Amino acid sequence: MNKAKEFCTCADHECPLNPVNNEYGCDLCVEKNLKLGEIPSCFWNQISTRKERQEMGCNYTQKEYAAMVMERCK
Numbered sequence: 001m002n003k004a005k006e007f008c009t010c011a012d013h014e015c016p017l018n019p020v021n022n023e024y025g026c027d028l029c030v031e032k033n034l035k036l037g038e039i040p041s042c043f044w045n046q047i048s049t050r051k052e053r054q055e056m057g058c059n060y061t062q063k064e065y066a067a068m069v070m071e072r073c074k
Contacts, residue, residue: 008042017032038061039060041060043065044058
């Protein structure tokens with residue numbers, strides 16, 4: 001059984017890269033995010049809500065993630 005399916009917090013179950021939709025677990029999602037310089041939504045889910053990200057026009061970049069982490073650590 002794909003263990004990633006048990007703990008993945010990504011709500012986009014229509015995404016073919018989501019562990020619920022493939023046999024490779026998180027690998028495909030992580031690979032895509034690394035290529036694009038982005039952070040997977042499961043990491044974002046630890047520091048913000050989807051609504052917050054939509055309101056700020058989030059594009060999931062590493063730079064935006066780092067800035068939000070730094071802001072939350074103040």
